[in-house]
Amino acid sequence: xxxxxxxxxxxxxxxxFGLSLLIFFIARVVPGDPARAALGNLATEEQVERLRAExxxxxxxFVQYYYWLISVxxxxxxxxxxxxxxxxxxxxxxxxxxxxxxLFATLISxxxxxxxxxxxxxxxxxxxxxxxxxxxxxxxxxxxxxxxIFLLFIFSQLLGLAPGVGRLPITMAEPPRVTGFLLIxxxxxxxxxxxxxxxxxxxxxxxxxxxxxxxxxxxxxxxxLIDVQQKDYILAHQVHGIRPTKVIFKYLLRPxxxxxxxxxxxxxxxxxxxxxLVEVVFMWPGFSRYAVNAMLSKxxxxxxxxxxxxxxxxxxxxxxxxxxxxxxxxxxxxxRRGG
Amino acid sequence: xERNMESLVQVKGLSVGFRVFExxxxxLDGISxxxxxxxxxxxxxxxxxxxxxxxxxILKVLPQPPAVIxxxxxLFRGKDVLRMxxxxxxxLRRSSVxxxxxxxxxxxxxxxxxxxxxxxxxxxxxxGTGKRLSKKEIFRRCVEALAQTxxxxxxxxxxxxxxxxxxxxxxxxxxAEALVRPVELLLADEPTTNLDVTIQDQILRKLDELVEEKGxxxxxxxxxxxVVMDLTERVYIMYAxxxxxxxxxxxxxxxxxxxxxxxxxxxxxxxxGEGISQGIPGRIPNxxxxxxxxxxxPRCEHVMPICTQQxxxxxxxxxxxxxxxxxxxx
Amino acid sequence: MSSRKEAALAVWQARxxxxxxxxxxxxxxPLHVVGLVVLLLIGLAAGLAPYITPYPEHAGPYxxxxxxxxxxxxxxxxxxxxxxxxxxxxxxxGYRFSLLLGIVVLSISVPIGVLFGLIAGYKRGSWIExxxxxxxxxxxxxxxxxxAMAVAAMLTPNLFNAMLAISISWWPxxxxxIYGMTVSLREQYFVRELELTGxxxxxxxxxxxxPNCLGPLLTKVTLDMGFAILMGATLSFVGLGAxxxxxxxxxxxxxxxxxxxxxxxxxxxxxLAIVVVILAFNLVGDGLRDVFAEEEV
Numbered sequence: 001x002x003x004x005x006x007x008x009x010x011x012x013x014x015x016x017f018g019l020s021l022l023i024f025f026i027a028r029v030v031p032g033d034p035a036r037a038a039l040g041n042l043a044t045e046e047q048v049e050r051l052r053a054e055x056x057x058x059x060x061x062f063v064q065y066y067y068w069l070i071s072v073x074x075x076x077x078x079x080x081x082x083x084x085x086x087x088x089x090x091x092x093x094x095x096x097x098x099x100x101x102x103l104f105a106t107l108i109s110x111x112x113x114x115x116x117x118x119x120x121x122x123x124x125x126x127x128x129x130x131x132x133x134x135x136x137x138x139x140x141x142x143x144x145x146x147x148x149i150f151l152l153f154i155f156s157q158l159l160g161l162a163p164g165v166g167r168l169p170i171t172m173a174e175p176p177r178v179t180g181f182l183l184i185x186x187x188x189x190x191x192x193x194x195x196x197x198x199x200x201x202x203x204x205x206x207x208x209x210x211x212x213x214x215x216x217x218x219x220x221x222x223x224x225l226i227d228v229q230q231k232d233y234i235l236a237h238q239v240h241g242i243r244p245t246k247v248i249f250k251y252l253l254r255p256x257x258x259x260x261x262x263x264x265x266x267x268x269x270x271x272x273x274x275x276x277l278v279e280v281v282f283m284w285p286g287f288s289r290y291a292v293n294a295m296l297s298k299x300x301x302x303x304x305x306x307x308x309x310x311x312x313x314x315x316x317x318x319x320x321x322x323x324x325x326x327x328x329x330x331x332x333x334x335x336r337r338g339g
Numbered sequence: 340x341e342r343n344m345e346s347l348v349q350v351k352g353l354s355v356g357f358r359v360f361e362x363x364x365x366x367l368d369g370i371s372x373x374x375x376x377x378x379x380x381x382x383x384x385x386x387x388x389x390x391x392x393x394x395x396x397i398l399k400v401l402p403q404p405p406a407v408i409x410x411x412x413x414l415f416r417g418k419d420v421l422r423m424x425x426x427x428x429x430x431l432r433r434s435s436v437x438x439x440x441x442x443x444x445x446x447x448x449x450x451x452x453x454x455x456x457x458x459x460x461x462x463x464x465x466x467g468t469g470k471r472l473s474k475k476e477i478f479r480r481c482v483e484a485l486a487q488t489x490x491x492x493x494x495x496x497x498x499x500x501x502x503x504x505x506x507x508x509x510x511x512x513x514x515a516e517a518l519v520r521p522v523e524l525l526l527a528d529e530p531t532t533n534l535d536v537t538i539q540d541q542i543l544r545k546l547d548e549l550v551e552e553k554g555x556x557x558x559x560x561x562x563x564x565x566v567v568m569d570l571t572e573r574v575y576i577m578y579a580x581x582x583x584x585x586x587x588x589x590x591x592x593x594x595x596x597x598x599x600x601x602x603x604x605x606x607x608x609x610x611x612g613e614g615i616s617q618g619i620p621g622r623i624p625n626x627x628x629x630x631x632x633x634x635x636x637p638r639c640e641h642v643m644p645i646c647t648q649q650x651x652x653x654x655x656x657x658x659x660x661x662x663x664x665x666x667x668x669x
Numbered sequence: 670m671s672s673r674k675e676a677a678l679a680v681w682q683a684r685x686x687x688x689x690x691x692x693x694x695x696x697x698x699p700l701h702v703v704g705l706v707v708l709l710l711i712g713l714a715a716g717l718a719p720y721i722t723p724y725p726e727h728a729g730p731y732x733x734x735x736x737x738x739x740x741x742x743x744x745x746x747x748x749x750x751x752x753x754x755x756x757x758x759x760x761x762x763g764y765r766f767s768l769l770l771g772i773v774v775l776s777i778s779v780p781i782g783v784l785f786g787l788i789a790g791y792k793r794g795s796w797i798e799x800x801x802x803x804x805x806x807x808x809x810x811x812x813x814x815x816x817a818m819a820v821a822a823m824l825t826p827n828l829f830n831a832m833l834a835i836s837i838s839w840w841p842x843x844x845x846x847i848y849g850m851t852v853s854l855r856e857q858y859f860v861r862e863l864e865l866t867g868x869x870x871x872x873x874x875x876x877x878x879x880p881n882c883l884g885p886l887l888t889k890v891t892l893d894m895g896f897a898i899l900m901g902a903t904l905s906f907v908g909l910g911a912x913x914x915x916x917x918x919x920x921x922x923x924x925x926x927x928x929x930x931x932x933x934x935x936x937x938x939x940x941l942a943i944v945v946v947i948l949a950f951n952l953v954g955d956g957l958r959d960v961f962a963e964e965e966v
Contacts, residue, residue, distance in 0.1 A: 015803075015806055015807055015810045016810070018775070018804075018807035018810075019807050019810050019811065022807055022808070023819060026819075026820055026823060026837075030823050030824050034823070038832070039601055047883070051633070057546045072687045081535070095711055112871075129806050137700075137951065137952070138944070138948065141895065141944055141945045141948035141951050142943075142947070143899050143902060143903055143906075143943060143944075143947070145903065145906050145919075145922070146922065146940040146943060146944060149922065149926055149929070149936060149940060150940070152929070152936075153929050153933060153936075153937070156850045157930035158930060158931060169396050169861075173344065227916040230402075231445065232440055232442060232445035232446045233445060233447055233449075234439075234448075235400050235440070236446045236447070236513075237438060237448065237456075238400060239400060239432055239437070239438045240400050240432070240433075240437065240460045240516055241429065241432040241433025241434065241438075241440075241460065241463055241464055241467070241520070242459050242463050243431075243462060243466075244425070244429060246459065246463070250451075250459075251448050251451065253447065254450050254451075255448065255450045265635070269811070269812040270812055270814075271817075272810035272811075272812055272815070273627070273814035274814075276814065276818065276907070277903060277906065277907065280906075280907060281926070291818075292818075292907050294822075295818055295821075295822035295907075295909065296822065296908055296909070298822060298823065300823075302821060303819050303823070304817075304849060306819075307811055307815060307816070307819050308813050310812065310815050311810045314810060314811060315810065321839060328450065329449075329450055330449070330450055330452075330500040330932060331449055331450075331500070331502050331503065332775070334500065334502055334503060
């Protein structure tokens with residue numbers, strides 16, 4: 001298993017290398033001058049020239065890329081034109097808010113999605129199953145930013161049940177930053193009341209992110225459960241007199257969730273990109289909103305960094321998924337050990 | 340002699356259909372059979388004649404829908420399995436009936452070890468009898484059951500996943516699963532169909548020994564006449580969801596009455612080299628629109644007008660369901 | 670002569686039978702039929718938008734502040750937006766642009782992806798396969814939306830560049846799909862036999878392998894029309910796609926969202942319009958999947 005993980009990590013590094021090359025290439029071949037685009041029409045010719053030199057845009061493509069690569073290997077992702085700060089510093093500031101939101105959303109989608117998928121698969125063709133199928137159709141078809149706007153509109157603006165945008169009300173001071181995770185920082189600061197408020201603020205954005213995944217993963221679990229239910233071995237377990245609850249919760253569930261886990265890596269990638277929209281709607285001061293702003297202001301260094309961070313995250317999550325599958329499904333484990 | 344033997348299982352007039360897209364498949368058409376205490380009974384028929392449906396009905400594991408039970412009863416010690424509640428059915432399965440299925444490659448859960456699957460059976464069986472067995476005791480019983488099937492190195496097999504075992508070994512595991520707890524009846528549904536011929540023989544011999552040793556009843560389902568002749572005392576011949584003939588194995592095979600049974604016996608290739616067997620012309624009918632009257636009539640060489648109109652009953656005295664043997668209509 | 674006619678007739682009969690069986694399976698789920706009807710209606714409305722909408726001039730840079738922010742009424746079914754344009758008209762025109770985007774994106778990315786997939790799958794084991802599939806991997810290493818946004822950001826934001834950006838991030842999915850199918854089809858007997866009889870590679874690829882990929886391909890294309898539209902709406906929502914006053918559905922949602930909750934209609938109706946079209950494509954795609962699914966017993 002160890003060797004496998006190392007091999008996968010090396011592959012990921014190669015892919016990320018190719019990805020950075022791709023982004024640089026696209027930036028170079030598209031018509032227009034990135035420096036001019038970044039500074040806007042009001043900047044003088046000298047200012048643009050200076051930026052071109054700073055970004056090595058005046059040199060051939062591979063030289064420009066070489067300079068960038070060297071500085072990346074030194075842990076320097078360049079300066080963001082949008083925030084006027086080193087990109088690494090921006091990432092450190094904005095990533096935790098997004099990670100916190102995504103982990104919360106993943107938790108919701110796992111618990112709710114799996115439960116609903118299992119229930120609707122087990123009680124196939126019941127009213128619950130019908131309801132779940134309708135909801136899941138709508139959930140898959142509704143873009144997350146639409147869900148976000150609907151939720152914000154209904155629960156916050158119309159009914160006043162949930163707080164509005166942001167991580168905390170404007171009137172509430174953030175606890176001293178330790179991890180950047182508000183839930184943890186507020187507890188560390190001894191302010192459980194702030195934790196509660198932060199949790200409330202996180203609820204709507206997290207649900208907006210989770211709904212598509214509840215629908216997607218729930219559907220896969222449902223059909224896989226139905227599939228496994230018809231297998232001879234489930235029949236055999238019943239016939240051998242194993243307790244019905246044990247047959248369901250042990251022997252049926254475990255093989256059923258393998259396909260769901262398989263798609264979870266790709267789903268996480270989609271969760272990441274959906275966070276872009278949800279953070280914009282909820283004005284969440286996170287990495288994704290930073291990324292959108294960097295893109296809108298054509299901030300090349302920040303764009304490359306953002307894409308690479310996402311690529312890295314996706315690669316790590318996929319690796320995690322593979323390890324989990326190997327744990328759940330001995331077939332995979334044995335085959336991998338063999339070859 | 341078997342007539343006065345106490346019956347363990349009695350299937351009476353069981354009719355089962357499957358609702359599918361095209362309509363209703365009338366698979367089982369009023370079949371009746373009985374298995375006495377400690378008796379070895381065979382059920383023979385071509386693939387697709389409803390053997391497996393019969394077994395699944397006895398175990399009450401037919402998925403409904405699509406299956407529909409129209410009528411009949413399945414009595415186990417006088418109690419109708421088809422009308423039992425969930426609890427009673429569970430109790431029946433864990434302490435009285437065991438089964439071995441056709442395809443050993445499909446009958447084992449791929450994500451749990453052999454040991455996990457076996458020991459859960461023992462644990463839940465013990466819970467049913469009110470006993471509590473120690474982990475060590477459960478492990479010992481599982482290993483013993485595996486060893487009884489002739490499995491080499493049973494302790495190691497306990498830690499294996501099904502994918503690591505060959506077909507023959509998996510079938511031994513399935514047999515061990517069926518016999519790891521004491522039961523009164525074993526339903527063996529083509530237990531060796533998917534195995535190599537050499538292994539088939541070994542496994543059947545082992546099964547035979549174990550059944551003998553534990554004094555249980557067995558219903559052996561197969562399409563192989565040789566197997567039935569070797570292992571059973573009494574046999575039912577099934578054709579297209581009906582029982583066409585019943586009798587002591589030796590008698591029935593030496594003196595088959597039903598035209599289908601006769602054809603079946605003729606179709607066995609002979610080692611004497613008298614040429615290739617004849618077989619029975621035609622094939623098993625479509626269950627959507629089964630033939631009227633006797634379901635065998637379209638393929639029967641002795642077909643009479645009545646055969647197309649009236650379904651012949653299985654007579655007690657002759658043990659055959661054929662108009663040829665009914666004096667009153669002849 | 671007559672036998673040839675008969676053969677032709679038999680072919681047509683077989684095709685007709687296949688079609689009617691396909692329709693039978695498709696229509697088994699009434700939702701699939703609903704999806705198809707909705708899709709046809711949307712397509713028709715989008716195609717005829719300039720002729721059937723009540724205020725076709727509202728699709729562009731029209732202003733009439735006296736009628737700004739009116740709630741839904743008989744004259745304006747979906748109300749009017751902040752500069753007095755009819756939201757219903759703009760939604761229908763929005764469909765026009767959305768469908769156009771979906772069609773353009775797929776007609777760029779599907780041929781490229783299919784070609785790459787076929788070649789890579791057929792040249793299994795050679796350096797061509799390695800290069801093509803590694804390039805595909807690089808494109809697939811980030812979610813398509815992120816890649817499309819990054820590309821769109823580097824171009825001038827407008828509808829056409831949004832189409833280009835989405836196409837760039839989309840083709841690898843097709844090359845992966847077709848690659849997988851080609852690899853498995855190549856192993857099958859009928860292809861092997863053809864190879865042994867000395868049939869040309871091109872012939873095998875185009876006449877044997879490609880037709881066998883068509884079912885899943887068509888299903889994916891239909892489902893992807895929905896996703897491409899979703900991505901287009903998303904890009905215009907964040908400002909990287911259609912720019913005002915072009916009535917992109919995403920643009921309209923973004924503009925209207927600033928005026929929630931008071932003028933809810935200028936957001937909610939375009940948003941619902943997006944949901945409806947994507948839902949319809951999903952339903953039809955699922956129906957096609959049922960049609961092409963392996964025969965169930």
